[in-house]
Amino acid sequence: MPQNTGTEDTKRRLIVGPFNRVEGDLEVRLEIADGAVSAAYVNSPLFRGFERILEGRDPLDALVVAPRICGICSVSQSHAAALALAGIQGLTVPRNGLLATNLMTATENIADHLTHFHLFFMPDFARSAYADRPWFDRAEARFKAAQGTSVRRAMAARTELFHILGLMGGKWPHTLTLQPGGVARAVDARDRVRLLAIVGAFRRFLETSLFGAPLDAVLDLAAPEDLDRWRTAGPEGDFRLFLEIAEDLELPRLGRAYDHFLSHGAYPSPDGGHLYRRGVFADGRDAAYDPGEVAEHHRFSRMAGQDRPHAPFVGSTVPDGTDEEGYTWCKAPRLSGRPFETGAIARQLIDGHPLVRALVARDGANVHSRVVARLLEKARTTRAMEQWLRGLDLAGPWCVQGGMPDTAQSIGLTEAARGALGHWLRVEHGRIAGYQIIAPTTWNFSPRDLDGVPGPLEQALVGAPVRPGEASPLSVQHIVRSFDPCMVCTVH
């Protein structure tokens, strides 16, 4: 534990929690000096042990167990498991299976972006602490928690959007439709037009409520000046309101971490590659992603094996409830020994979105650019869903079968709404011998590593302004929520 060395006036410590409007339970310990955060320690206070629950089971049971890690990234967890199993079984998913899977993961990811913006992130600007700001009346009317007009409209749009998963996946969360060889439910001609209607209704919500403009206008945004024009003279949607708030509160100056980015690549294409490219971006350069360079550090996790890095295929999950040095159940994944940030901003940056590239070049990843990247992605993915639906071949196959080898290992890499998700699966004697999961928020909210280097959120919080007397500093809430954390995935 760090010691409080300052005087009462200039230095203090705060423990913030329960941190709601994030998925799951989160506690942040802050050291504050001279009106700003000087150090942050992120604690994921819930341990359930899914990696241990999976060990010893029939490999296909992962399709039932893994989605239940998380109620908000359930389909992504399911997808990562199906990919790892497909690798082990040597299956190639047919075109329809691939497109149907994309439609299902995209539905969850877009819905999660919506939940994040309307239910989790924006209500903080409707707090009475901002009552003196010029935009407050509009923020309060639209985004007051559980009451605002936009909050309610978004909940209705989300509910309708999830009809895609009702139709294609039986229910949400926790579908079993995604299988290693494709999907367990075919789409017929009637389903396809019904699904197009649902996506069309969602597009309409985006165009009338969130953006207030045709999706094409959002897709055309390419430079920071375009964004400035939208803020000063754009249509009266929630997007513009956010841009106004961000400018007034200087959100681009809040919450910058290391600007190392990772994306596993989202939405595989039948012709190879992904809709959003796989890769890393660090030190201002693009590079290929090598999962062999990933290791988890337990140095400040309440886990056995604190003295060395653990490659996921030989990783372990042995919690130590008596450990005093560890301050979280979360492990610290590192790529080539360094912390990485993941999420929509990483996906869009690595994919080369010109606006996101320019925003990151100017101010890095921050509260403003993370949220902008998510909103841009919502528009891009919605358009892709329409294209996938038009590309289905209703006469073609949806699922292929294969045997289960006795011994094999494979990685399932996908993108949840919050970023890079990986399942490292090892099968021996026909059973699961090892199952290690690294989730997006494991990357983003990791604790310090073997070198004492803080995780991305811990770094992003340093310098956050704290007003006198604030018990749950607003700047800290904006920064934490800008990552859209999923705490149940984080530790699992």
Place this chain on the structure above:
Amino acid sequence: MRDRPLSVLWLQSGGCGGCTMSLLCAESPDLLTVLEAANIRLLWHPSLSEETGAEAVALFDRILSGAEPLDVLCVEGSLLRGPNGTGRFHVLAGTGRPTIDWVRALAAMAGHVVAVGTCAAYGGITAAGENITDACGLQYDGARRGGALGGEFRTRSGLPVINVAGCPTHPNWVTETLMLLAEDTLASGDLDVYQRPRFYADHLVHHGCPRNEYYEYKASAEKPSDLGCLMEHMGCLGTQAHADCNTRLWNGEGSCTRGGYACINCTAPGFEEPGHPFQQTPKFAGIPIGLPTDMPKAWFVALASLAKAATPERVRRNAAADRIVVPPTVRNTNKS
């Protein structure tokens, strides 16, 4: 009529949050409208409320002091007793106190306690395998009474814990339970042997399953995406699972069997450890071990073999396809 809204506090413990995510999908009417119409007030909910950190803890303290009356405590997620009985696998953030302790203290102040989801009811998926976190439900440890509050626990209302089991719960199982509590019309006789509301637990998932014709003839699916009955080979427990999934439907027009996969009986205690791979039906001498509810084995065997022999070609072929390859014959009903 109540003189004030039904007050509800919602806590999340050792679960995935999926029951909340499902609840937010309530429709016709939507969640917030249902709550308003039924005069239900959320004191605090992790996903919906503005209050965070110290503001939320202050509310919990007001409830414990009696200053804030608590009508319903909803708990989502299993209760973690480990390690070594300390509960420290889940300390409620910002409080230093294990969540299981908070739940016990708050439950003592509540008019009703509702376990939302199979985790909170019986332990659920978090209690699977070796159960290293020593996870349990509020009033059950698997199928055994006990759990975090103990088998004898009763709330101020006199009711035991109400187990809205399911993994996840259907949004309207939760909203309808709360509406019944708001008008004070849920009695102990309205709960089944596992304390599940009978309005959904007196049904079987089999009821309304669109694969019923395949079931009748034991025309079975053999691989994912086949249209046939999922009971014989694919692990489906719909004929034994207590829930109205195929008559109520999920996210518009869904259900597990409509989504192409087996019912895994997720409303039951112990569903997480079926003793066989989830997607495979265990058999003895070629006959599924788990028979349909209330069906004598000899009759099942006799009817199954007769039905198999009588299977129409259409049903047999469609059962092993991912789309209808043989449509039902259209009879000419005009007498000419």
